[in-house]
Amino acid sequence: MDPKVVNDWRLRGQRYRLEGEVCDHCGESIFPPRDICPECKEPAKTPHTLSGRGEVYTFSTIYSAPEGFEAYTPYTVALIKLEEGPIVTAQLTDVAPTDVAIGMPVEMVTRRLRTHGDEGTIVYGYKFRPLHLGQAAD
Amino acid sequence: MRDVAIIGIGQTSVDEHWGTGIRHLMLDAGLSALQDANVDTIDAVYVGNMLSGEIAGQSHLGALAVDFMGLEGVEAYKVEAACASGAAALRTGYIAVASGMMDLVLALGVEKMTDTSGRETTAALAAAADAEYEVSQGISFVALNALLMRRYMHEYGWKREDFANFAVTAHANGANNPNAMFQRPITAEAYARAPVIASPIGLLDASPVCDGAAAVILAPVEYARTLSPAPVKILASAVGMAPLAVHDRKDPLALEAAITSSQKAYKQAGLTPQDLDFFELHDAFTIMATLSLEAAGFAERGKGVQMALDGEITLQGRVPIATMGGLKARGHPVGATGIYQIVESVLQLRGLAGPNQIPGARLGMVQNIGGSGATIITHILEAMGS
Amino acid sequence: MSDYRLMRPQRDVGVSGYGSYIPMYRLPGAEIARVWSGGGRGPVKEKAVAGLDEDTVTIAIEAARNAVARAEIEPGELRAIWLGTESPPYAVKPSSTIVAEALGAAPYLLAADFEFACKAGTEAVQAAIGLVGSGMGDYALAIGADTAQGRPGDDLEYTAASGGSAFVIGPAENAVATLIASLSYATDTPDFWRRGYQPYPSHSGRFTGEPAYFHHTLAAASALMEELDMAAADFDYAVFHQPNVKFPMRAAGRLGFTPEQVRDGLLSNEIGNTYAGASLTGLSAILDRAEPGAIILLVSFGSGAGSDAFAWRVTERIESRRDKAPKVSDYIERRTEIDYASYARYRGKLQGS
Numbered sequence: 001m002d003p004k005v006v007n008d009w010r011l012r013g014q015r016y017r018l019e020g021e022v023c024d025h026c027g028e029s030i031f032p033p034r035d036i037c038p039e040c041k042e043p044a045k046t047p048h049t050l051s052g053r054g055e056v057y058t059f060s061t062i063y064s065a066p067e068g069f070e071a072y073t074p075y076t077v078a079l080i081k082l083e084e085g086p087i088v089t090a091q092l093t094d095v096a097p098t099d100v101a102i103g104m105p106v107e108m109v110t111r112r113l114r115t116h117g118d119e120g121t122i123v124y125g126y127k128f129r130p131l132h133l134g135q136a137a138d
Numbered sequence: 139m140r141d142v143a144i145i146g147i148g149q150t151s152v153d154e155h156w157g158t159g160i161r162h163l164m165l166d167a168g169l170s171a172l173q174d175a176n177v178d179t180i181d182a183v184y185v186g187n188m189l190s191g192e193i194a195g196q197s198h199l200g201a202l203a204v205d206f207m208g209l210e211g212v213e214a215y216k217v218e219a220a221c222a223s224g225a226a227a228l229r230t231g232y233i234a235v236a237s238g239m240m241d242l243v244l245a246l247g248v249e250k251m252t253d254t255s256g257r258e259t260t261a262a263l264a265a266a267a268d269a270e271y272e273v274s275q276g277i278s279f280v281a282l283n284a285l286l287m288r289r290y291m292h293e294y295g296w297k298r299e300d301f302a303n304f305a306v307t308a309h310a311n312g313a314n315n316p317n318a319m320f321q322r323p324i325t326a327e328a329y330a331r332a333p334v335i336a337s338p339i340g341l342l343d344a345s346p347v348c349d350g351a352a353a354v355i356l357a358p359v360e361y362a363r364t365l366s367p368a369p370v371k372i373l374a375s376a377v378g379m380a381p382l383a384v385h386d387r388k389d390p391l392a393l394e395a396a397i398t399s400s401q402k403a404y405k406q407a408g409l410t411p412q413d414l415d416f417f418e419l420h421d422a423f424t425i426m427a428t429l430s431l432e433a434a435g436f437a438e439r440g441k442g443v444q445m446a447l448d449g450e451i452t453l454q455g456r457v458p459i460a461t462m463g464g465l466k467a468r469g470h471p472v473g474a475t476g477i478y479q480i481v482e483s484v485l486q487l488r489g490l491a492g493p494n495q496i497p498g499a500r501l502g503m504v505q506n507i508g509g510s511g512a513t514i515i516t517h518i519l520e521a522m523g524s
Numbered sequence: 525m526s527d528y529r530l531m532r533p534q535r536d537v538g539v540s541g542y543g544s545y546i547p548m549y550r551l552p553g554a555e556i557a558r559v560w561s562g563g564g565r566g567p568v569k570e571k572a573v574a575g576l577d578e579d580t581v582t583i584a585i586e587a588a589r590n591a592v593a594r595a596e597i598e599p600g601e602l603r604a605i606w607l608g609t610e611s612p613p614y615a616v617k618p619s620s621t622i623v624a625e626a627l628g629a630a631p632y633l634l635a636a637d638f639e640f641a642c643k644a645g646t647e648a649v650q651a652a653i654g655l656v657g658s659g660m661g662d663y664a665l666a667i668g669a670d671t672a673q674g675r676p677g678d679d680l681e682y683t684a685a686s687g688g689s690a691f692v693i694g695p696a697e698n699a700v701a702t703l704i705a706s707l708s709y710a711t712d713t714p715d716f717w718r719r720g721y722q723p724y725p726s727h728s729g730r731f732t733g734e735p736a737y738f739h740h741t742l743a744a745a746s747a748l749m750e751e752l753d754m755a756a757a758d759f760d761y762a763v764f765h766q767p768n769v770k771f772p773m774r775a776a777g778r779l780g781f782t783p784e785q786v787r788d789g790l791l792s793n794e795i796g797n798t799y800a801g802a803s804l805t806g807l808s809a810i811l812d813r814a815e816p817g818a819i820i821l822l823v824s825f826g827s828g829a830g831s832d833a834f835a836w837r838v839t840e841r842i843e844s845r846r847d848k849a850p851k852v853s854d855y856i857e858r859r860t861e862i863d864y865a866s867y868a869r870y871r872g873k874l875q876g877s
Contacts, residue, residue: 011270016585016626032271038386049628058292060284061337062276066261069276072576077277079285079385087385089272093577094548097337102292110585110626111577113274122613124581124622125274132858 004116008123013047015125016110020086022048029084052108053131054082061097068114076100080128094129105131142235143362143369143522146175146355147481151317152469155349160194160250164203167351167474168246172207175355175366181240183207183214186227186247187473190216192262193254203246220266221422222508223247224352224476225515231356232375241358247477248351259347263472266509268383280344280423281336282384282510287425288338290391294440298338301424302326303446305342305466308421311453312463314493315482319348319469343424345470352477354484362522368488373409373501374518376402382512395514396433396505403503403516404435411435414518415499416458416486418479420507421465430505431457434516453494461486461494476506480517487521530751531650531706533657538699539836540597540663541692541845543590544808545583546795546855549573551867553682559864566682567768571796573862574671574686576870579613583801584669585626587690590849591665592627594700595692599627602692603661604634606651608644608668608800609688610718610725612637623667634664641716642765643826644668645689645800650708650832652693663694670799675724676873683768685796687855689804700845701811701820701836705752709744710830717828727827733771736829741765741775744831745823749779752835756780759835760818763789763806765825767797775823788813789820794856800826807836809852816840 013019020031023044028037030044037044059078062069069075076092078100092100093111106128113125148170150163158166164185172178185199196202200214219226224247231243251259263279264272272282291297306326312318324342332340362369378399381387387394404410411434419434421427428442436457437445450456462468462482465475483502485491491499504517551573553566574583584607592599605627607620620635638644638651645668652664669688674680696702715736718725741764749755756762762781764772769792776786789806798805803824810820818838825831868874 007270011274012625014271015274016622017628019628058285058289060281060288060339061334062278062281063333063337064260064278064280064335065257065276066264066273066278067255067257068261070257072276075276077275077281077285079289079390089268089275089277089383089385091275091577094575102289109582111582112579113276113577122579122581123274124626127577 005121008121018050018052018108018126020048020050022046029086031082031086031088050082050084054080054106054128056100056102056104056106057081057087058102059092059100078128080106091127092129093127107131139236140238141359142232142356142372143359144354144372144480144484145357145362145366145369146171146177147353147484148174149317149352149478149481150350152319152348152350152471152478154252156252160190160196160248161202161206163250163349163351164246164248165206167248167353168203168207168244171244171353171355177242177355177365180209180212180242180244182231182234183209183212183244183246184227184230185214185216186223186245186476187216187249188218188220188223188266189249189251189262189472192265193259194250219513220508221472222476222506222513222515223473224478225506225517226476228354228476228480228517229375229377229515232372235356235358243356244353245356245477246351246353247474249471249473250349251347251471252349256347272383278336280339283423283425284336284339285384286390286429287423290425290428291338293391296443299326299330300443300447301343301428302329303451304421304424304427305329307446307451308460308464308466311460311494312467315462315468318463318467319346320463320467339423345422345465348469348471350469350471350474350478352474352481354477354480369522370484370487371520371522372517373520374403374406374516376406376516378402378514380512382509384510391429393429393433393511395511396430396507399505399514399516400434403518407518409501409518414501414503416461416496416502418461418483418502418504419459420505421460422470422507426507427459434503434505453496458496461491461496476515479504479506483519487519529707529747531708533653535657535659536696536702537653537656537693538696538702539691540694540698540700541591541593541595542689542700542808542811543587543594543849544687544689544805544852544855545586545590546572546687547574547578547583548858548860549575549862549870550859551862551864555864556682560677567770568683568796569793571683571685572687572798573867573870578671578686580609580611580669580671580688581613581619581622583671583686583688584619584623584667584690587669587688588623588627588665588667591690591692593849594845595663595694595698596845597663597692599629601663602629602633602665604652604655604664605629606636606638606648606664606666608638608640608648609670610639610641610644610799611671611673640830641826641828642799642802643824643830643832645804646824646832649691649693650706653703653706656693656695663692666691666693668800668804670801672797672799673724673871680725680727683792683797685798687795687798687805688801689808691804699839700842701838704835704837705748706832706834707744707748707751708830708832709740709747711740713829715827715829732827736827737767737771737825738775740829740831741823741825742778744833745779745821748833748835754835758819759785759821761789761810761814762786762821763803763810764823765803766790766792766806769793791852791856805852811838811842812846812851812853814838814842816842
């Protein structure tokens with residue numbers, strides 16, 4: 001069994017739907033969950049699912065991938081500043097590297113992150129894409 | 139607390155050591171340090187290493203090191219802080235000697251990175267980052283630095299070409315270091331033409347994958363002069379920490395751990411940046427060199443690149459860096475790098491740096507960065523004279 | 525034969541929310557023809573192709589999120605998530621549980637994958653109608669999604685496409701379209717199949733036409749219309765399974781429908797055949813524009829073979845719900861053309877990759 005199976009399973013709430021926490025003391029949004037508010041240092045265990053909206057803080061297109069991601073090159077990773085405040089590291093998808101810019105509005109989608117070989121599990125998780133379909137929602 | 143000095147140094151060349159495994163790298167560097175210090179007994183060995191478990195399938199390096207160096211019965215263990223493992227081993231030895239618990243300590247750094255394919259090594263190195271929230275997204279260690287470089291260029295208006303002199307200077311210095319991985323100069327044009335690994339980082343922004351081991355012997359200052367003709371005193375040893383993941387840092391471009399670590403070190407040594415003759419910084423990537431210069435107080439925020447453009451980082455400049463090639467040209471055998479930086483600084487302070495000697499060098503600062511900046515360890519060294 | 529053929533739940537139900545997803549990549553038929561026929565065109569203008577990080581599960585998740593947004597319910601109110609597909613990412617392991625977790629609908633629900641070739645999605649709709657209509661639960665999510673593969677060079681390669689749609693079935697009191705009645709029709713007809721461990725399906729050529737597609741589609745549709753005492757003219761829209769453009773147009777004509785009634789739900793020329801997603805995505809496109817009171821006929825077809833037929837009546841609620849998620853046309857307009865080489869890479873057709 002790939003040791004990642006259990007690890008991936010444990011993180012499904014975070015990976016599939018950006019489940020974080022909110023601090024009941026100061027209102028800070030927290031992702032990933034750390035149970036202690038990074039802002040006011042009080043306990044913060046109230047689950048809170050983030051909206052998935054944000055903007056590109058910085059990005060890099062990877063041409064030389066780590067093992068497990070070779071099939072996807074070139075792909076673009078970014079730091080996404082979510083509208084609630086936290087920054088997450090994630091891939092961008094459905095966008096050409098040349099069309100990415102700092103400040104670009106993005107929204108979360110759930111995509112394949114990788115597979116553990118031909119026989120192992122498929123890992124799904126958050127990625128972000130340009131917010132061109134989001135005009136309809138809210 | 140006792141003052142601590144370095145009384146012996148040893149190193150293997152940094153290279154693709156196809157014929158030499160991790161135990162013989164440790165043996166070569168460790169024995170040459172013992173020989174340099176002219177001692178044959180030791181109280182403890184601390185081994186700085188990051189990847190032996192992942193790449194060689196070999197944990198428990200302390201036991202392996204003393205076993206194969208013939209240091210039977212000497213206590214030993216591995217110290218790990220990603221790319222700062224070397225400095226962490228040195229600091230562990232420093233604490234042991236300063237406390238009075240140990241008199242003679244061997245601090246050794248070793249890394250063997252070339253036994254695996256590039257993508258496997260890339261994946262192993264990425265383990266320095268947050269496995270669940272950075273690495274799982276397909277990020278490489280290079281890409282983490284690329285994210286910082288892109289943001290830096292965006293905030294301060296620099297172009298990629300402006301970073302060229304960090305690589306050019308390192309290669310110019312490496313050309314005179316017989317132990318360097320790359321002993322040839324490069325041009326700014328070659329830098330600009332280099333293939334992109336993770337945009338905007340190109341091949342010549344990045345330090346190479348390689349093998350090597352380096353070692354130092356520590357002793358109390360009070361005995362140092364009787365054991366060594368040219369001991370070097372450790373004036374400061376300080377650690378700064380920042381969140382593991384880049385995305386969890388309040389100000390990712392600030393290299394917060396370097397600020398803390400440098401400030402602590404200046405305070406311990408009673409010095410300011412202007413007092414130093416050189417700064418062996420952690421130029422794993424050109425952006426790291428820039429951010430380090432700023433965090434250590436040599437340049438204002440956003441102005442580190444200007445120092446490279448103005449030639450201030452060369453051997454003749456205001457703040458010489460990478461004096462023996464740095465991580466870029468000497469090479470970056472990750473867990474060994476922190477000790478290589480110390481060994482080279484000791485050569486400068488002994489006046490034995492050959493063509494790269496900084497005239498009259500007496501005070502040097504050495505900084506080793508773990509991961510993308512979560513652990514940063516700074517040492518300040520002073521020549522004790524002969 | 526009399527009205528026991530008709531299916532009607534004990535309580536009135538309908539579509540509470542609907543949503544679709546179509547990948548952005550398009551492979552023109554002319555590009556396939558260039559590679560395999562030295563030029564010419566295919567039966568559809570182009571088809572939608574899933575990207576490297578997409579599969580039936582990711583397609584289902586986005587379609588389902590859109591459906592739940594339009595239903596204005598909490599995901600935890602869903603008592604079932606049933607995903608109909610012939611291209612599940614796992615041979616053994618439910619896709620529907622991944623969708624349930626991604627929506628935040630787990631754990632108090634039924635979750636399973638349905639398989640009936642291209643009608644697996646409407647099969648899931650029928651099951652959801654049964655669950656909600658019996659009062660076992662208030663909401664159930666039925667999804668039809670596929671990343672269909674055609675053997676390189678085969679006729680099917682021109683149309684086998686990726687996409688899907690999801691429908692939250694709920695009580696009539698919260699419906700954008702209420703169910704009038706449904707009817708299902710199934711026989712054992714081997715027109716198309718795929719054996720285990722085979723990457724591509726096989727089909728029996730022209731046998732897929734009259735004895736399979738037309739027989740089942742026409743039988744289900746005409747039985748439903750007969751039982752409801754309705755003629756083609758009583759419907760505002762009709763949508764059929766669309767393996768190409770020709771088949772659904774011909775079936776519609778034989779049933780007495782005009783091209784205008786079929787036009788808004790016929791997407792195969794733009795996106796190809798999305799298999800279990802095909803007729804449902806057509807219904808989704810119709811709901812994107814239908815007026816309250818409009819009556820819609822939906823007839824699926826799945827090889828093997830069978831058809832499900834439904835009659836729906838659009839409610840006033842549609843006006844306030846349809847803008848709560850991207851429309852089918854938004855996805856169709858989001859288009860990046862690719863060549864055959866990229867298509868071969870994206871769809872895993874390169875050996876050793």
